[in-house]
Amino acid sequence: MAPKVFLTGANGFVASHILAQLIENKYEVVASVRSPAKAEEVLALHPSYKTAALSFTYIADIATPGAFDDVFKSTEPGFDYVFHTASPVNFSVKDAQKELIDPAVQGTIGIIESAHKLGGKTLKRFVLLGSAVAVLNSFEDMSKAGKPYTEADWNPVTADYAISHNDMVAAYNVAKILAERAAWAFVETAKPGFDLVVINPDIIIGPMLQAVNSAKAVNETNTFAVYSFFNGTNKKIEEVAFPFYHFVDVRDVARAHVLALEKPAAGGKRNLLVAGLITPQLVANLIRKNFPELRERVAEGTPEQTLPKGVQPTGWDTSRNFEVFGPDWRYIGLEESLVDTVKSILELEKQWK
Template identity: 55%
Template sequence: MLTSRQRGYHITATVRSHEKIDAILKTHPSWKNNIDFTVVADFTTEEPFDDIFHNTTKPFDYVIHTASPLRFQVNDIRKEMIEPAEMGTTKILRAAQKYGGSSLKRFVLLGSAVAVLNSFEDMTKEGKPYTERDWNPVTTEQAVERKDPVLGYNVSKTRAEADAWELMKSNKPTFDLAVINPDIIIGPMIHPISGPRSINQTNQFAIASFIDGTHKDIEGLTFPFYHFVDVRDVARSHVDALTNPAASGQRILLIAGLISPQLVVNIIRENFPQLRERVPEGNPSQILPPGIHPTGWDMRVSIDILAKGTNEKRWNYIDLKQSVIDTVNSMLEHRVI
């Protein structure tokens, strides 16, 4: 896999503070001369994005937008999750349209599979596989009334993506849009690490929580979703999508396979004997929690689009075993578990 830097792109990256820049460069010193950093303290307003387009010495060819709140410990679901996700997406899109100029070819948006699946899916029976044409019917009112941050996150990603498509339809900018929709993202960490609290949210609940004592047993434990993708495949899909003609105007599903508490603990216990005493055994042969039969995904269209974006014209996912092993090794290396 070639990174965007290895492919010859000059990158301008946004961060929330100057302290973030220092932390990133301390973690990755080699990035200092290859990436320009700019501070966007508040990504829900247009002004900082306007400034980025104004101040660049070379017009942008592509924009990748990945910023969106992913914290489940919130007090106000509407103001802390839903509104920032919607506003962050629409503000940078509007700035791109106003100031991107004729050089801007494509806007790649990191969406989520939660904008596709049904939050109220009956998990006791497998339904018709989801496709790129499906949309989550969950509403802001349902998330707020139930005080459910998982529903709040689902709404935030659904609304942000829907707003992006509506803006493209209404404003007809010169650039096009591609949206990448991954499910649970796990994988090795390259962001600055300063302790266990630095573990990102999905790695924490899907992997670290079975090692750090959060779950002494997995009996009765469920996940909000049961499909995953490795973060390296997510990154690769975004870079490939920049120049892939087949990605134009497409929602692209990114689903590598099944994940469950039992599958994760089986992999950790088998491959990390030094951690075995800390990881609950569960029932190794009971892959999914009793009574859980999640709906699958019809990946034919998305796999075809993803394949067309590679040199080999073939797309292969990192499997769950490799992803979990690499993630746990990353956590051990950073001494956060």
């Protein structure tokens, strides 16, 4: 009998790739989305899913108390694994507390409590999509590289700082920090029958499998790290700043989630996912190199100056990847990831016109 997985936020950027890989690997999946219309959207985009071991459940607001109770109650004999990916990623909100921090934290606490209370004896592992922003230092001195970050590090930024400075990037960081800390604290105190794994990726880019019905619907990270270079936003490369300067491809993030399900070494650990450097100039260079037809849309900048002036970002120790995922673990490189992302966006642009 195939292992049964509950996947939240299944129509999101990362979760769409997780869903595809779960189906490919013959897992039985119960996927949560906000409404039946969202489920139909997924099936319309991926008709082959109609014959897969896939069903949907509908959760309009993950922050509602008990939002996940019914799906655990109605699943017999129970789930083997849970993936929690549903969390807001939006740097343009007006109320950081209500729109970013509270949903992330309450959603995580709600589902892990439901899993403990109602998950029965079958549930072995809870995998949380965290973020490298819960690890890095929001106050990092970018003028010099520091000691490489490891899974032992925690970002010191606070909600008070983010809100008082109206800093939505910091608020997103806080949301991911507090949600992850809440999950670890729950496991420590409640001692549930399952263990916790957290996946901590940096900027995620890559081709999109989710519904993207307009340019505005391109996910946040693909927008600022890729699409903004040829949609008319970034007209001067030297004026572009990224909040962070390392990336990972969405397919690697999904692969790490699926591998983490049954790898004993993953249990009870955070897992940094960082493939390499990404900077505005590197993005411009690679798009102009691989897509000559876009050169008029992509500013040239200063091709030989790949790091922004005054920026020497701290690196990452990703040695745990090989311990957890095996010696054959490899990352998709920046050029391949960017090329596939741009191709994905260009195909979508044809549909929008």
